[in-house]
Amino acid sequence: TVGVLDIDNLLQPTLQPPSTPFAPTKDPWSHEPHCTKSTSLATLGQKFCVYTTNTTGPHGLSLIFRPRSATEATQYLNDNPLHSFLTQKEAQRLYVRGQPWKIVDIPGKAKGVVATRRIEQYETFMLDQAAVVMDMDAENALDSAQNRRLLKRAVDQLRVPSRIRDLSAAHAGSEGSDGKEEEEEEEEEGRLEESIMKTNAFGSTVAEVSTRALYPLISRVNHACNPNSFVLFSRAGVSLAIKAYRAIEPGEEITISYLLLGLPSKQRAHLLSRWGFNCSCALCTLPxxxxxxxxxxxxxxxxxxxxxxxxxxxxxxxxxxxxxxxxxxxxxxxxxxxxxxxxxxxxxxxxxxxxxxxxxxxxxxxxxxxxxxxxxxxxxxxxxxxxxxxxxxxxxxxxxxxxxxxxxxxxx
Ligand SMILES: C[S@@+](CC[C@H](N)C(=O)[O-])C[C@H]1O[C@@H](n2cnc3c(N)ncnc32)[C@H](O)[C@@H]1O
Known part of the structure; x- marks a missing residue:
């Protein structure tokens, strides 16, 4: 896969003790599930559907899940990042002071996120919830046109689809649509959404399913090999937070590493080529x-x-x-x-x-x-x-x- 932020390469709270059960949510779906079955011999008949709940999180949430996993997932939807990542006092402080970041144009990187006030070391300052979550098994079980159609529907059914469609689709290989110019219209359906997933999705475990998940706000954070911040997933995986490794000054760009920390420069350059940019971060441009x-x-x-x-x-x-x-x-x-x-x-x-x-x-x-x-x-x-x-x-x-x-x- 191209340009996917792999959870294995990112920090996650693996040490948390067994969770208290989440409150089950009854029939949260705002749309009729829309299903597709595999027609390939190896996975014949496997069914994946789009389940959308427009009352979950700031963006609404679409899952591309098997029916059984979707039923199981309902107990994880009530995953408020304020509760997962902040004490009440911290949440109040963040609320009173306002969010300490904004999305801006950054030369050479399209958009990015900068600090609007000093952010303290280890402060949890940016919260987000998944908007599109896709079971990784769907990628293998369904053909790519089926996957793209489900993705497109998953985005269409969100509260504000343009929040997803405006995200970067700049991963390597996204230009020229595989060299095939104007394919039939149906073949093109969902290509933009597919590219957006490839550029922005985090590989993560959501509701105990291995998924690729899109978190629209945090998707705006650019990469640095020695980043000032890192990503933390909630236990349910629906929520995500950004925390500061060190103090960040107003105006400074917020960065995370898309890769495992500690890799030497050649390996970093090789892995980063999937995202279609040459890294010019402080570490990569050392003498x-x-x-x-x-x-x-x-x-x-x-x-x-x-x-x-x-x-x-x-x-x-x-x-x-x-x-x-x-x-x-x-x-x-x-x-x-x-x-x-x-x-x-x-x-x-x-x-x-x-x-x-x-x-x-x-x-x-x-x-x-x-x-x-x-x-x-x-x-x-x-x-x-x-x-x-x-x-x-x-x-x-x-x-x-x-x-x-x-x-x-x-x-x-
Ligand atoms: C997850 S998005 C980050 C937000 C993106 N810049 C935007 O405008 O929405 C990943 C894409 O951002 C760009 N990007 C991320 N980090 C970068 C960096 N350090 N230098 C140049 N481009 C970068 C690349 O195009 C990459 O494929």
Whole structure:
């Protein structure tokens, strides 16, 4: 697939404990479901339908789901981002001060988002809800013309379809419609919507279904390899938030990374070519010698990961700790904050194994703190209820249980 923001490459609150059930919503659909069946031999008869609810979220929501999944999904629709990502106090503050961003034209990038006031480090400042969500299985089960028709209908049925149709369709390959000029009109149906999905959709789990989902506001945020912000998904997956890695000054562009953090420049350029732009972010335009140094650190961080586990297996704890501490410094230099949580947890485990509980606890607390700051432990009471041991166990399967990493590898 072209240009899809893959959830595997983005931060997500994987550490949240089992959720309290969402309130079921009764028959929320504002339109008759519109269904299509697969005619290909391998998936013959599989049925996917467009289900639209125009009372969900700011944009309304269309699901392209199997009937059974759509019924299941009704319990997830009541997914207010204010509740998922903010305490009541934070929500009030955001409301009183107003949204601290606006969508503007950015030279060379079409539109983008800039801060309109100072945004504090770790502030959750932009919220959105999905407008179009497509079961990834539909892509394989149905042919592309069927998929496009469902997509078009999904957009048509939203409250304000132009909010979707105005989004960027600039992914690589979107020009020239595969070299086939004027195809029959029916064949063209849904091409724009398809391109918009390819340029803007996040691969994510919505209502426990693997999907591509479109979040119209957050779709305006451009990419940077060392971004100032990151995306957080709600447990139901319908809502999404943007949080700041660091303080952002008024006028500064809000950026997220479309890729896994920590990749060296060649790999980044290769992956980004899917979106049809050459990255000119601060990291990609470093002077050659600085870029080489950054690439080297990134390669070493990845290499150290495997090496630390090997050394730990061989019980060479001092060498494993030395490498872990070296990685922490390199990760800080590269500002890949999300990688730090694993590194700290690993060091907590190694120091514990070495019998130095005090240092282990220091690293454990740093893991806990950073996960909480990044929003991985939820908000309010939920965030407070996480215990240090529980966090360490979730992240690395150690929690003071000695050689437990041998049974469950830390980063597996
Ligand atoms: C998810 S959209 C982001 C918003 C988009 N700029 C708009 O006008 O709606 C992704 C598209 O934005 C553009 N884009 C994103 N980050 C960029 C960057 N760092 N430099 C240039 N173009 C970028 C590319 O055209 C990409 O396919």
């Amino acid at each position: 050659a010698d600085e870029r080489t140094a950054s690439d080297l650190r990134r390669t070493l961080i990845t290499r150290n990961e495997a090496k630390i586990l090997e050394l730990a297996e061989a019980y060479d704890l001092d060498a494993a700790i030395a490498l872990g501490e070296e990685s922490v410094e390199m990760i800080k230099e590269e500002q890949n904050w999300s990688l730090l949580t694993d590194e700290y947890a690993m060091l907590a485990m190694l120091w514990l194994e070495k019998g130095d509980r005090e240092t282990a606890e220091k690293y454990g607390k740093m893991t806990h703190r950073l996960l909480a700051d990044l929003g991985f432990l939820g908000v309010g009471e939920e965030r407070e209820s996480w215990r240090l041991e529980q966090v360490l166990e979730s992240i690395g399967g150690l929690g003071g249980k000695g050689v437990s990493w041998k049974k469950s590898p830390l980063r597996g």
